[in-house]
Amino acid sequence: MTQLTTKAAGVFVIAVTPFHPDGRIDMESCDRMVDFYLEAGATGLTVLGMMGEAPKLTVDESRDVVARILKRVAGQVPVVVGVSAPGFAQIDALTRLVMDLGAAGVMVAPPGSLRTDDQIVTYYTQIAELLGEVPFVLQDFPLVTGVQMSAKVITRIVNDLPTCVCLKHEDWPGLEKITALRRSGVLNRRISILCGNGGMFLPEEMARGADGAMTGFAYPEMMVGVVAQYAKGNVDRAQDIFDAYLPLARFEQQPGLGLALRKYTLARRGIIAHDALRRPGVALSPESRAEVDRLITRQEKRLKELN
Template sequence: MARLDESARGVYLIAVTPFTETGALDLDGCDRMADFYLEAGATGLTLLGVMGEAPKLTTDESATIVNRVLKRVDGRVPIVVGVSSPGFAQMQALTGRVMDDGAAGVMIAPPGSLRTDDQIAGYYEQAAEMIGDVPFVLQDFPLTTGVQMSVPVIARIIKDIPTCVCLKHEDWPGLAKITALRKEGATARRVSILCGNGGVFLPEEMERGADGAMTGFAYPEMMTGVVENHAKGDMERARDLFDAYLPLARFEQQPGLGLAIRKYVLYRRGVLANPTLRKPGAALDPLSRAEVDRLMARLEKRLKELN
């Protein structure tokens, strides 16, 4: 598989991690999940992201998940792997294992202790030194990490570190940041910008200059449909599709419950054998499940109307 580079575009779906009812890895579920994402039109997959419950996995479990999905995908799309960790030794070890298995690149989020631009830039310089020539995605997700990345520090990282090939943009509000980064001369070279936050701003992000999405949603067809229609120049169709999915996408974005909702919907769609989150993790109560069921029914009705 070719390595990730600055031309990355489309939809790199953030994969969930399937578990059995007891919290063990569900490797057969990994196969079904990979097949589902590919059938939905994924350009690539991103494993062990925030919504992949990466912090709940051992290093061996993480490597096992990646190896299983890589074998199932069999080179059809590139695989990016989240390798963020408290220390560089673990990051270096996991990066080496997944790249040897055929991953296209890795994703690195900053630790929450970073406060200044110099600290942020210095951290990524050290991280890049530890993983060598492996291309990486710079994850800008202040709502989770607590780290505020300014446009100048992102531009500095892009200029100083050639292996930074993609920005995973998840600032919120963040549309102005995309515009600033896409302004002529803002960065030393053009890198890919793939956006997160469950795709709830995707039409606007695409029109601001993003190259696609790197996020998850239980109906990935929404994101692939928006990106595809944007590429065709048909933003009216893109917005019609987006609007149909928005109530459920909004519901899934609830802090604390979002992943439980996503896994429940994937369970309802037959992708997951059960909606288990590994502990500690929230579970949906009966009323919440009923609300999701209602949103799914309304979505299916609206999609039929849109044909």
């Protein structure tokens, strides 16, 4: 079993959960999706994240989805599973389940009830005690959780808890936080920093010291290309790749609509069979679909010019 480590880098794609129109999980689309992400160059996958509709799944369904994806991945890349839940009993049960199936680690977001720095640190101290030797990703996503974690709080967590091996950086704006954490002498060890927000700030995040992305976008090849070019020192080429996809990436970041847009695009590309969201979920209007189609057409034109 591959374990998540502080050296995690590249692109860990946040996987959607494909559904049939009647709400059943589409396992065949899960297989195609995994194949597509691996062929696109993903260095890891993250399952049951916030964009994976995890709260809409039963425990048995969560197990079945993780098992199917892990079987298809077959150890080629590490798979991280989101286990965030209101209570520790749920977190513990899901963690044991997915680690037994072969997951590389888990991701935990803070509950919205945390207000002070000490409360946040205490929560993650207890999480580390609960998880034991299981490596975990600290998810910093204040736009959704409502929990503000400063660089100082993250430093306390990382320095005190060796099983915290990765920060999913999803603050907005948050570039200064990356710089603060990468400053010499702040952390007692270098951990992985993988960024979210659909890759919207990926070039700048890479320049600040991020190791890659842990997020979703219907064209993960954009993120793979940007990270790869930065690793080679080709900053201008990385920016050119990013710019070609930016209009669609921006459109996909609409609050409340982003997942529906992503699933529509993935279905349009033939990666999943249906763009269905499990209820409750928003349905795209004909106008929104037409706007995505137009952006994809323009994107394809720009990519031809770029290549």
